[in-house]
Amino acid sequence: MSDLKYFDAHTHIHFKEFDADIDEVLFRMKEGSVGAITVGVDLESSKRGVEFANKQENIWATVGQHPADNHTEKFDMPIYRHMVEDPKVVAIGECGLDYFRLKKGEEEADKKRQREVFEKQIVLAREVGKPLMIHCRDAHEDVIAMLKESGVPAIIHFFTGTIDEAKQYLELGCYLSFSGVVTFAFEYNDLVRMVPADRILTETDAPYATPNPLRGRRNEPAYVVHTLAFIAKLRGISDEEMRKQVLLNVSRAFPSISI
DSSP states (O other): OOOOOEEEEEEOTTSGGGGGGHHHHHHHHHHTTEEEEEEOOSHHHHHHHHHHHHTSTTEEEEEOOOGGGTTTOOOOHHHHHHHTTSTTEEEEEEEEEEOTTOOTTOHHHHHHHHHHHHHHHHHHHHHHTOOEEEEEESOHHHHHHHHHHHOOOEEETTOOOOHHHHHHHHHTTOEEEEOGGGGTOGGGHHHHHHSOGGGEEEOOOTTSOOOTTSTTSOOOGGGHHHHHHHHHHHHTOOHHHHHHHHHHHHHHHSTTOOO
């Protein structure tokens, strides 16, 4: 059993934004007993994420192709299949659909490309028995339909959809991951209260989406404690109860993580 107290289910700590002070960032994680999953968004960042995770304790990785970039890069199934065999790789993604940033003048073709690349990652997840780390923006209807067809377990990262969309994901057995956005965008209060405690994950999406009271700084995994505290207060429970539940949820959502 590890000594982790908090968990950042979606960060990009291996990105260049952390190169200058990575030792200090890792020290703050260790000091706060924070574990994390560092997420790949394309082939090169996936490779780097796996290498990074293998050098660190209590950090795991995902490998995948982000939907907003898939008009410039094909999904190389053999290479990703090899990477996902690494025991530090716990999910496929960041993958999904992003209709907010479609390629101008090629919207329908871009949607088609996104769905094709997403489908390949669904196939890979099914083959290796690991969950999907989903990115979805302005495309919940299509993502839900594809997940329903696939039967593959999934984590919906940075969830900011509606309560109705949340219920549809929950019916599919998905976990919903909340970022620091919920600490300052109060339109999500009812959503955070509604989601069953055993389906909630916490994340930073660092270096982005820094939570209150640290907005304006670069985000980092240690800051996930602020998001968890806000969620606990909103739900009327103690931080201790919330953090124990999140750790249990992590072990269920990512079976290859032992905490």
